[in-house]
Amino acid sequence: MPATGMLSQVAGRMLLSPASGCRTSVVSIRFLGFSPRQVTADANFHSVSCSETDHPRVLITGGLGQLGVGLANFLRKRFGKDNVILSDIRKPPDHIFHSGPFIYSDILDYKNLREIVVNNRITWLFHYSALLSAVGEANVSLARSVNITGLHNILDVATEHNLRLFVPSTIGAFGPTSPRNPTPDICIQRPRTIYGVSKVHAELMGEYYCYRYGLDFRCLRYPGIISPDSQLGGGTTDYAVHIFHGATKNGKYECNLNPNTRLPMMYIDDCLRATLEVMEAPAKSLSMRTYNINAMSFTPKELAQEILKHVPEFQITYNVDSVRQAIADSWPMNFDDSNARKDWGWKHDFDLPELVTTMLNFLGSDTRVAQAN
Ligand SMILES: NC(=O)C1=CN([C@@H]2O[C@H](COP(=O)(O)OP(=O)(O)OC[C@H]3O[C@@H](n4cnc5c(N)ncnc54)[C@H](O)[C@@H]3O)[C@@H](O)[C@H]2O)C=CC1
Numbered sequence: 038m039p040a041t042g043m044l045s046q047v048a049g050r051m052l053l054s055p056a057s058g059c060r061t062s063v064v065s066i067r068f069l070g071f072s073p074r075q076v077t078a079d080a081n082f083h084s085v086s087c088s089e090t091d092h093p094r095v096l097i098t099g100g101l102g103q104l105g106v107g108l109a110n111f112l113r114k115r116f117g118k119d120n121v122i123l124s125d126i127r128k129p130p131d132h133i134f135h136s137g138p139f140i141y142s143d144i145l146d147y148k149n150l151r152e153i154v155v156n157n158r159i160t161w162l163f164h165y166s167a168l169l170s171a172v173g174e175a176n177v178s179l180a181r182s183v184n185i186t187g188l189h190n191i192l193d194v195a196t197e198h199n200l201r202l203f204v205p206s207t208i209g210a211f212g213p214t215s216p217r218n219p220t221p222d223i224c225i226q227r228p229r230t231i232y233g234v235s236k237v238h239a240e241l242m243g244e245y246y247c248y249r250y251g252l253d254f255r256c257l258r259y260p261g262i263i264s265p266d267s268q269l270g271g272g273t274t275d276y277a278v279h280i281f282h283g284a285t286k287n288g289k290y291e292c293n294l295n296p297n298t299r300l301p302m303m304y305i306d307d308c309l310r311a312t313l314e315v316m317e318a319p320a321k322s323l324s325m326r327t328y329n330i331n332a333m334s335f336t337p338k339e340l341a342q343e344i345l346k347h348v349p350e351f352q353i354t355y356n357v358d359s360v361r362q363a364i365a366d367s368w369p370m371n372f373d374d375s376n377a378r379k380d381w382g383w384k385h386d387f388d389l390p391e392l393v394t395t396m397l398n399f400l401g402s403d404t405r406v407a408q409a410n
């Protein structure tokens with residue numbers, strides 16, 4: 038059969054496969070007639086990228102940000118310290134450097150990425166490098182480069198080496214024309230930030246590579262993530278972390294969003310558990326490759342009221358940052374994550390009261406909590 042005929046048959050089969058799942062057949066890249074970059078002539082692509090019984094060999098990119106260190110600790114408990122490599126372009130502090138394997142990796146350097154994947158026999162890749170929403174608006178060209186060009190490198194290296202790939206998306210992948218209360222998985226997505234545009238691009242490219250090359254791509258749209266770490270990447274939801282530092286350090290906080298700005302949020306433990314759960318879910322249980330996940334939804338005023346129950350002297354004032362406010366006003370207020378709950382059993386543990394108690398305890402306000410009780 039002429040190559041074009043074979044190609045159209047393959048393409049036809051792919052287009053007929055379920056709208057959101059990934060192909061399960063093995064398709065030779067030669068058969069397709071073209072490939073992502075650097076694919077060897079006889080490479081085959083399988084939908085399952087590593088033996089289900091072996092521990093995966095994990096690489097985390099952008100691992101020194103708010104979420105990466107926690108993810109590394111979490112995965113190391115499950116898969117063993119040496120099976121999880123943290124990477125970033127920044128220099129790690131001592132305690133992180135000594136807590137497990139750390140390596141320099143710039144996602145804009147494809148050869149560097151490939152070398153790391155090959156030399157360390159990586160099978161699972163968690164791609165955390167990104168510029169977040171507010172910082173992305175301050176440097177659109179860098180955000181475009183890291184979030185879009187970098188993502189292309191990640192997709193190619195993952196496809197080339199048959200990796201299972203996790204890429205987080207965000208509530209920021211929706212925009213003012215999306216339904217906001219609640220926001221379902223599938224609806225119009227016209228974000229107005231470079232961050233949001235790059236994340237929609239990542240969702241679509243990952244799903245396309247899944248259909249086209251059998252890449253085992255898995256993606257969760259995270260809400261704003263709240264963790265004790267105070268060094269955040271520059272997002273719109275950062276206030277919901279900084280408020281706890283203000284409350285525990287000096288009993289006050291100046292918020293850069295208006296008091297009634299409602300956004301979906303999640304405690305980091307839930308976020309990390311969801312990430313591992315979707316990576317471990319059998320491919321056949323995933324009716325989609327990009328899922329909303331959610332835990333709670335609150336405004337700065339509601340969060341402050343909950344903190345006040347523990348820190349009675351807490352004072353919140355408002356000094357609205359127009360860039361962040363405009364972003365927040367275009368994002369979902371509530372997230373519909375029913376598909377994640379149905380398909381792979383997603384269930385959050387932390388609601389607002391547990392979140393507040395946990396964060397205050399963690400940041401060492403035990404005495405104040407005790408006084409309040
Ligand atoms: N933190 C949150 O509330 C949410 C995070 N996410 C996503 O989760 C992921 C992780 O988020 P965070 O840890 O908060 O981000 P972060 O901004 O704290 O960390 C990102 C890391 O990427 C690194 N990076 C920048 N350029 C790089 C390059 N060229 N090569 C390699 N690394 C580079 C930075 O050095 C930084 O350590 C991101 O993709 C973000 O979009 C999604 C929704 C919510």
Ligand SMILES: CC(=O)[C@H](N)C(=O)O
Pocket residue numbers: 169170171206207208209232259260261262271272273274275
């Ligand atoms: C919700 C996110 O993606 C992030 N925290 C941001 O605010 O940019």
